[in-house]
Amino acid sequence: MLASIVLGAAVGIGCGVVSGLIPGIHANTVAGLLLSLQAILLAWFDPVVIASAMFATLVTHTFLDCVPSTFLGIPDADTSLAVLPAHTLCLEGRGEEAVRISALGSAAGVALSLPLAAAFILALPALQSAIDWGIGLVILAVAGYLIVVSESPGWALAVFAVSGILGLFSLGYAFLAWPAAGESGVLMPLLSGLFGIAVLLKASHGAMPAQDFAGLDLPRSALRRGSLLGSAAGALVGWLPGLSNATANALLTSVVGYDSNPREYILATSAANTVNAFLGLAAFYAIARTRNGVMAAIAAFEEMPPATAVLLAGAIAAVGAYLLTVLLSRAAWRFSGIDIKGLNYAVIAFVVLLSLLLCGPFGGLVLILATAVGYVPSLVNIRRVYCMGAIMVPVMAYSFGLA
Template sequence: MILEIGIAIIIGIILGTITGLTPGIHINLIAAIVMAGSSRLLEYFPALYIGTTLISMAVTHTFLDIIPTTFLGAADSDNALTLLPSHRLLMEGRGLESIKLAIFGSFFGLVAIIILTPVIIGHITAAYEIIKDYIQYILIGISIIIIKKSKEPKIAILVFILSGVLGVVVFSLKTLEQPLFPLLSGLFGISALILGIKNKINIPEQIKDLKLNIDNLKIFTNIIVSCIASLFTSFLPGLTSSHTTAVASAINEIKDENDYIIVNSAINTISMFLSLIALYSIDKARSGVIVTLSNIMSVGKLQILYFTAVCLITAFIAIFLTLKLERIFSKFMPRLNYKRLCSCIIGFLLILTILISGGIGIIVLVISTCVGIFCLLTNIERIHLMGTLILPVILYFSL
């Protein structure tokens, strides 16, 4: 059994590496494929092993997705706020610093939330019962706060509404398969890659032996704030890690770009773990991976303990894997033709969109890319593009 579990973890790490390094390929897409073929998979593999692979994949993804965010300037919905700080460090030759900061945040965030889990489980059910009838108002409140903090609130509102209306329309298309894939690939992936080609970015040589000067007290504070903010938002639908980072900034103002990377990475991993806790404590699946997990097996106390161990084992492996891959990227990226690389990734995403979502998916991809480019050209924080998820959720709970 130990051998089989080890193999399941390794498969999850491989899948998480693919999703983490490839812009547009999200763990939720893999989870959807697994769910579609779950009846056949369960004929050959126990549900526990499939669940192990899913959780291992999710953890690995949260460690590795900082690499394309840093080197390609292509973020997903969870790292929208980390994009500028990490890409800026890359252009200063300090890409390794960005990766190490993210690893710090992800690992210590995971450890902290695991320590707090008994307390969370003991109180979260009662807390959720209090807020569940006010979810739409909480989402509206968080959106207003984030828009007011924007450099250009009027343009931020426009971006939020544009992406929100797009989300409402896309999710109403019954014939569209995997609507999130073309929608988020356009908003966060292809839009950034197109501007990367236009701006003719040349990645400088990266500093190899870079030492981090990190204040231990500051890390502790950032991790605690990340846990508090994640508890506030992880049990609400429609919110991403970027929204949680914005809430964390409201709790304890974050000005330093290094702190942003640590906090966002911590929240990314914490939110993944809390989605597992949400399934156990309030029977709500807040991510595609957990939706698939809930469809193939039940999760009780023993399963929570088991998956916690899987998370920790995967995290240790992911640390070394991320550092190794970062060194490979930092060595070869300055030598690669950035324009050609971005063009290849765009072509790859176009092909995947056709295969997964068909002709309608291409239309969605083009429109969402235009909205994403508009957001980037107006220098508005990309978190406002998440109106594409929040507005449909607000309408769902309001109507």
């Protein structure tokens, strides 16, 4: 079985590199492709290889998705808020540092995943029904706190509410999108408009500064705090229904400011991203709930692979993904001297084209509306975190049984 695990992990690392580095392609997409080829693959490989490849792809993706968000400023569903401080550091010539901090956060998340998973499996299944309902109250409290302490509570509430309505509209009518990326594919134009194009339109011009790496400017206290907070947030969204990494990003802003502590925030959100993957696996095997497309694909197997085998494949993938992420971070110098305005316009054109290809005209409409909403915070001088209403409001509606 060990050979099957290692082979699956190797295949998953390769697939995760593709999904992590190419915006718009998610590990769920790869899992769906492997599932569609299941009949052919099972003729050559046992289920352990395929399931291990699926989970290894997800783990690898959580490490490498920081690369396009840092250097290009393109967010996906897992890097919606984290893209802001990471891309800012890149514009200051610290892009390699941002990617290395992200990789370190993901590695810390892997180390903390096992004790968190064990604690959750032992303590939470009996309380699951109460937890499912109460999560909406937790998110409502976090949103209320963020709005009250904002620079302008009135504008913060308005942006949160309007983005929330946009989120309900986008997800509620996702069936209008082309099926290329599935109904959840509308998250790509939604979050790219709110946190990608809206930011790039206001970005500075000139040439990209020289990318130099002079070590990690991250105190040990921030490393410990960010790792623990990020892992806790990732465990929360990994276990509970209806939540995502974008929700974890929003929750973390209440304790770690992405503008005041950008490096710690990058570390925390990366830890949350990876822990979410491992806790999603724990929730699947403990309470038979699928938290993402990868778990749904594994659930389709007639012969369920052992949890320990899939977990070991994920741990192997994490080691390989960490080394690859650090290696890719060293390519930061290639961005030195690039015209920022031209790069931003190229990225915007790519996002528009990708939204249309994945979601069709409906994706284009969502992208336009999201960009308009995402542009407001810079006009009224409030933080962009309030655009997370696009994710938080639908999650609250789901938790309260309203959607």
